[in-house]
Amino acid sequence: MSSARPLLMMTVVAVMALLLGICGGAYRLNPSSLLSSEGMDLHVLWNIRLPRVLLAILVGASLSVGGASLQAVVRNPLADPALLGISTGGALGAALALVLMDGEHTWLPQRMAPYVIHLMAFTGALAATLLCVRMATRDGVTGSAQLVLCGVALNALCAALLGILIYTANDAQLRSITFWTTGSLAAASWGTLGSGAWVLVLGVMALLLLAHPLDVLLLGDREAGHLGIPSSRTKRKAVLWMALCVGVSVSLCGSVAFLGLVVPHAARLLLGPAHRTLLPACALCGAALLILADLVCRTALAPAELPVGLLTSLLGAPLFMALLLGRTGTGRLT
């Protein structure tokens, strides 16, 4: 099979990124003192670096696979969760949960708080997706430019609502909310992984299993129906799992933009549009890319750090512009 080799290569790259991510960092690990299992080196490796790299894998894979699935559902390769306001919707949901669950009048045990935040982020992301797609769809056709424009509008609305929340939030809440607006993996720990990792694994697995129906969807709604796979069901499932992936990612580490756009695009160039190979490739490349981006962020300015969301935007935005220019050049955007 022709796609086996690129996938194997991507696996190798992802494993190498993983090793680089674990070995590299501001704190210089000393292999000999690692083995002695005494002191700081092991702590840095086990409690700080490893959870962070694992979170990068999960979030990178979730956003990339989520982005690719979203692009299949709306049949538009420009659809990116951050661009369409889905990430901001998730951040809004999470912030809302945070402000409502103020420490003084908690109606929940503290242990449940992360799950409520995840749930609200998921709800926000799902609501934003449905709203955006509904607004952009006329007579069953989702316009390319329409979708991006609706995303811009939705992004602005969610950002404004976030602004209102920021205005009313107390100082501690404020810190978490500003954390969400620029994505960062700095808060990764076994605790945060424990509350969200399995949800992301579940979401990515579910989307990977949807690869065949998504391929059928590419043929067209009617053709899919003839093949016994009703496209509306496929779309509904894909959107649901995508919103889960994006929402929980945002709730864990904030909004990391353009990953869901850049990675599927690169993978499509290498492997073609078939989701059976595209989605695993997105998972591998997304994980590798986010590990490496985060590695740059935590070493470039050491001992200070750069939020990784800034870096992905810095890399992704020019690519998005290039895509837009390329598409208008062929007159296909409108």
Added chain:
Amino acid sequence: MNPQRFHLACVLLTACHAQPSVPATTPRIITVGAAITETVFALGAENDVVGVDTTSVFPARAAALPKVGFGRQLGAEGLLALKPTTLLLSLEAGPPAVLQQLKQAGVRLHVLADAATPEGARSRILQAGEALGRTAEAQALLTSVDEEWRSAQAIVRSATSSPRVLFIYARGAGTVLGAGGDTPASEMIRLAGGINALQDQRGFKPLSAESLLVALPDIIVLPTHGLTSLGGKEAILTMPGVAQTPAGKAGRIVDLDAALIMGFTPRFADGVTQLARAIHPELSAAGAP
């Protein structure tokens, strides 16, 4: 392995185990927050400080140290790379998850008083002294700070006017914020015998031409970097609304060092004195003692 070596190895191993509770070597301190950095330096611990946050620019030696980033966005690994033993933090330092990781790594975390008042500055000195095992130095510093504070109060008492003071925090023409009644700058104005022209406002809010005309300040005070970012005194006089205020008509615009008038560092009494001299014309006319 001969018995002597074995014995030595045992001693070394026990010593290693004992290390977290009693730091054997000199402390390695990271300070987060300008006022905290200044306090630690004033306590004579400057040789032990290995890193500071981006806001710590005074004294010059602190500014030259490795920067661990903005206090609210610390990174655990970068900080640990400096091999700190002790972290002195302001209340707003974070994110909490990173602080938790540092604590688990065996770094001693001390969150110091945050109050922007003379009392806050005093308790910061005491708490920092306690955290660093420099209680004697803290007492000595406190004595001299109290001394300066008493003479500053005497100077303020000799003032006869009570001008309306507007404090502007600016980062270029796009961000011109006025200090409300609950800000550190407002407390400084009160201590210096002035009235905050924006007493009823909360926090720092963008300044509009109309709010200037309601505030009617007799004098406008800015941090020095803010004045230069706006393009100097003349540029401020041409800002909408400023020319119509008493301060604008009289051209009374003063700049002072930001850390002095906002920080409540150990030099706060000096800040109060300078501010008092700037806002009360009768004090500078009488000549500096």
